[in-house]
Amino acid sequence: MYSIAVQDLHKTYNGSLEPTLKGLSFAFPTGKIVGLLGPNGAGKTTTISILCGLVKAGKGSVQVLGIPQEANYRERIKRALGVVPQQIALFPQLTAFENLEYFGNLYGFKGPALKTQILALLEQFGLEKAAHKETGKFSGGMKRRTNIIAAILHRPRLLILDEPTAGVDVQSRSMILQFLRDYNRSEGVSILYTSHLLEEAQHLCEDVVIMDDGRQVVQGNPAALINALPACRNLEDVFLHFTGSKLRD
Ligand SMILES: Nc1ncnc2c1ncn2[C@@H]1O[C@H](COP(=O)(O)OP(=O)(O)OP(=O)(O)O)[C@@H](O)[C@H]1O
Numbered sequence: 001m002y003s004i005a006v007q008d009l010h011k012t013y014n015g016s017l018e019p020t021l022k023g024l025s026f027a028f029p030t031g032k033i034v035g036l037l038g039p040n041g042a043g044k045t046t047t048i049s050i051l052c053g054l055v056k057a058g059k060g061s062v063q064v065l066g067i068p069q070e071a072n073y074r075e076r077i078k079r080a081l082g083v084v085p086q087q088i089a090l091f092p093q094l095t096a097f098e099n100l101e102y103f104g105n106l107y108g109f110k111g112p113a114l115k116t117q118i119l120a121l122l123e124q125f126g127l128e129k130a131a132h133k134e135t136g137k138f139s140g141g142m143k144r145r146t147n148i149i150a151a152i153l154h155r156p157r158l159l160i161l162d163e164p165t166a167g168v169d170v171q172s173r174s175m176i177l178q179f180l181r182d183y184n185r186s187e188g189v190s191i192l193y194t195s196h197l198l199e200e201a202q203h204l205c206e207d208v209v210i211m212d213d214g215r216q217v218v219q220g221n222p223a224a225l226i227n228a229l230p231a232c233r234n235l236e237d238v239f240l241h242f243t244g245s246k247l248r249d
Contacts, residue, residue: 003028003065007061010023011046038210042213081160125146159192165195
């Protein structure tokens with residue numbers, strides 16, 4: 001079964017003359033870690049927002065874990081999908097524990113079982129000492145780690161992360177990447193993540209989808225893509241080969 005299958009996706013935002021997605025297609029099987037890569041403005045966040053049911057596509061089809069995008073899509077997908085947005089989505093006046101309790105409640109989890117789970121995850125993410133501190137006073141890395149916990153409290157089968165390692169220090173980044181590997185292996189959770197750090201994506205992902213200007217330009221295993229192009233030494237070379245070096249702003 002495909003974890004995500006996107007076919008000929010189009011999107012033009014209201015008020016925009018230029019389409020953001022121009023026939024994007026890609027698919028990958030369940031259980032993989034996949035990188036959705038592309039230059040600034042390629043349409044990665046737009047694609048994620050459509051997958052989550054937050055933005056409506058203009059044309060094309062989307063299936064997430066076999067669930068087609070229909071009228072009650074968001075309700076159907078809610079339990080199966082965990083999302084870590086690019087912007088930190090925490091209440092700064094609430095403590096980490098209170099934030100996570102709030103997100104757990106949204107999924108119908110309550111009481112001692114939720115409390116135990118939150119404390120275990122805070123410990124796993126190195127946040128046990130900060131559990132009862134306001135998240136507004138957290139460092140970037142601590143906020144990001146708390147945000148990831150919020151996305152996995154309900155044990156989703158697919159986790160989508162939009163630049164989870166942007167702006168965090170080396171220690172937090174290393175912890176987050178190790179968590180993603182372990183989580184994928186031990187729970188079989190499918191992961192789609194975006195990043196501009198291509199060395200990171202090369203090591204983490206079994207598959208990458210490189211998109212540019214609203215379309216897929218190539219999909220494949222990083223090592224296989226590098227081997228297929230004799231002039232490319234790494235994924236960054238492959239990326240530049242397919243997307244060119246013209247600045248996008
Ligand atoms: N809400 C919106 N309304 C109008 N245009 C938008 C909106 N959101 C995104 N866009 C435009 O769509 C294009 C793609 O944006 P998107 O954020 O999906 O790209 P991205 O690949 O995630 O970029 P980045 O790497 O910079 O995060 C950009 O030109 C952006 O200005």
